[in-house]
Amino acid sequence: MSFPLSLTINGVARNITLDDPRVTLLDLLRERLELTGTKKGCDRGQCGACTVLLDGRRINACLALAASCDGATVLTIEGVTDGDALHPVQAAFIAHDGLQCGFCTPGQIMSALGLIDEGQAGDDPERVREGMSGNLCRCGAYAGITEAVLDAQRRLAGQDGRDAS
Amino acid sequence: MKVFDYVRPASVAEAIAAAAAPGAVYLAGGTNLLDLMKGETLRPDRLVDVTRLPGLDRIEWLGDGGVRIGALVRNAALAHDAAFATAYPAVAEALLSGASAQLRNAATVGGNLLQRTRCAYFHDPASACNKRQPGAGCDARGGENRLHAVLGWSEACIATHPSDFCVPLAALDAVVEIEGPAGRREVALEALHRLPGDTPERGTALAPGELIVALRLPGEAAGFAAHARYLKVRERTSYAFAVVSAAAALRLEGGRIRAARLALGGVAARPWRARAAEESLVGVEAGEAAFRRAAEAALAEARPSGDNAFKIELARRLVRRALALAVAGTPARIPALPASPFPSVAGARHDA
Incomplete structure (x- = not known):
């Protein structure tokens, strides 16, 4: 049995035929489309390493069945740069040491993009920490991650004239 | 994960017909179901994907001041709906205290009501669990059980229901709207979940093939806002x-x-x-x-x-x-750490 799927991934329309209904969005990205920036940590929705934006909302790709995402728009870490220029959230993670080993970083950055777009956290570190609690960092770079998210949010608000608070 | 048959019906009637097959379960957000399938706790033969059913993703205000929430409304969408959070602030706070932002974006209202216990012995297929396999016994009774039930439990099962959302819903007389092979009916949220007794395998009042389509909160309950x-x-x-x-x-x-x-x-x-x-x-x-x-x-x-x-x-x-x-008094804004009894400021007394 095969399952035809249409997805827009990082701005590119893709028509995919699945041969197995068990494929998750995470495995589709990593194993079939070679988009390995999205990481498989726990594969059970506990670590956040697989965070992507699905129709603009951050989700755990490991707990989404690919077949159920038919018609959706997906943004992964490979799609956030503007050519060779880092996205302000990526630049802020480097500037604030928001990583050590880097394994969780793609998920952290995708989650930060979702958090900033949701607009609920404002300039409050406590709300940023709570809003990022679905992304574990075993190196313990949380202090830098919080600073990076706050800094990137301020820069993005300045860019588009929007008040992020 | 065991292989399964995947179907995506276009209407509630089609969904109910598709779910009549043996071993069929409904799939919505999937955050709980896929996790349980990956662990082989659940091994369904057919997934009936209800995420495209029309009309189930709306929040509608009713004549009595109450609200009707479609079963496919995402947990985050409901919690951040300004009118909903104003009328039912404890429900919004409960939603935001649960899971992570990623899971709240995927999880649905109907799915949250039907999430399964976190009892480790239910999750582990190698353990005895009367809920997973009737008559098998309960390894939780003599196992790691410091987080298990203290009310309404039986010798057959001491598991708890893990939902935050359902707690204020029970307090506020929420009603669950159900469609099924025998037509439409309603049950009080308080009666949706069953105490274990001798049949812990039956966790809810739903009959096979029944589908939660909406949840209602009465206008009277907004009087507590x-x-x-x-x-x-x-x-x-x-x-x-x-x-x-x-x-x-x-x-x-x-x-x-x-x-x-x-x-x-x-x-x-x-x-x-x-x-x-x-x-x-x-x-x-x-x-x-x-x-x-x-x-x-x-x-x-x-x-x-x-x-x-x-x-x-x-x-x-x-x-x-x-x-x-x-x-x-209800805070003007949901606290930075929703539902936490502790202050968010380091060093502050939690009981001050």
């Missing part, structure tokens, strides 16, 4: 299930309690409405003495099912705290 809180004790600050939780909602008049609603989470196989405690509060002065009596009444029938006697006293204290915070 000024004094409503949800509090939750967790083993870490965020992104954890409740050890014990409490939803408290009051209507006050000149320092006296005119009406009270109270429900507990993490203590039983269903969100636990504490009616005797509610009755003890009506007409009395809002204060520590009344809260103490209510807490005693709420836990009067509690008994440990293992290494969890501490949960009974913890629940009493949380009831008192939730009532005190409800009297103090």
Whole structure:
């Protein structure tokens, strides 16, 4: 049995035929489309390493069945740069040491993009920490991650004239 | 994960017909179901994907001031709906205290009601579990059970229901709308989840093939909006299930309690409405003495099912705290750490 799927991934329309209904969005990205920036940590929705934006909302790709995402728009870490220029959230993670080993970083950055777009956290570190609690960092770079998210949010608000608070 | 048949019906009628096949289950957000399938706790033969069913993703306001929430509304969308959070602030706070932002974006209202227990012995296919395999026995009874039930449990099963959302819903008389092979019906949310008795495998009042299509909150329940809180004790600050939780909602008049609603989470196989405690509060002065009596009444029938006697006293204290915070008033904005009984400022006294 095969399952035809249409997805827009990082701005590119893709028509995919699945041969197995068990494929998750995470495995589709990593194993079939070679988009390995999205990481498989726990594969059970506990670590956040697989965070992507699905129709603009951050989700755990490991707990989404690919077949159920038919018609959706997906943004992964490979799609956030503007050519060779880092996205302000990526630049802020480097500037604030928001990583050590880097394994969780793609998920952290995708989650930060979702958090900033949701607009609920404002300039409050406590709300940023709570809003990022679905992304574990075993190196313990949380202090830098919080600073990076706050800094990137301020820069993005300045860019588009929007008040992020 | 066992292989399954995947179908995506276009209407509720088609979904119900597709779910009549043996071994069929409904798939919505999938955050709980796929996790359980990956662990082989559940091995369905067919997934009926209901995510495209039309008309189930709306929040509609009703003539009585109440609200009807489609079963496919995402947890985050409901919690951040400004009108909903104003009318039912304890429900919004409970939603935001659960899971992570990623999971709340995917998880649906209907799915949250039907999430399965977090009992490790239910999840582990190598353990004996009467809920997973009727008659197999219960390894939790003699196992790691400090987080298990203290109310309504049986020798067959001591699991708890993990939902935060359901706790204020039970307190506020929510109603569940169901479609099924025999047509449409409604059940009170309080009656949706079953206590285990001798049949813990039947966790809910749903018949095979029945589908939750909506949830309603009555307009009368919005009358508690000024004094409503949800509090939750967790083993870490965020992104954890409740050890014990409490939803408290009051209507006050000149320092006296005119009406009270109270429900507990993490203590039983269903969100636990504490009616005797509610009755003890009506007409009395809002204060520590009344809260103490209510807490005693709420836990009067509690008994440990293992290494969890501490949960009974913890629940009493949380009831008192939730009532005190409800009297103090619903905060203008949901706190940075939703439902936390602890302050977010390092070094501050939690009981100050």
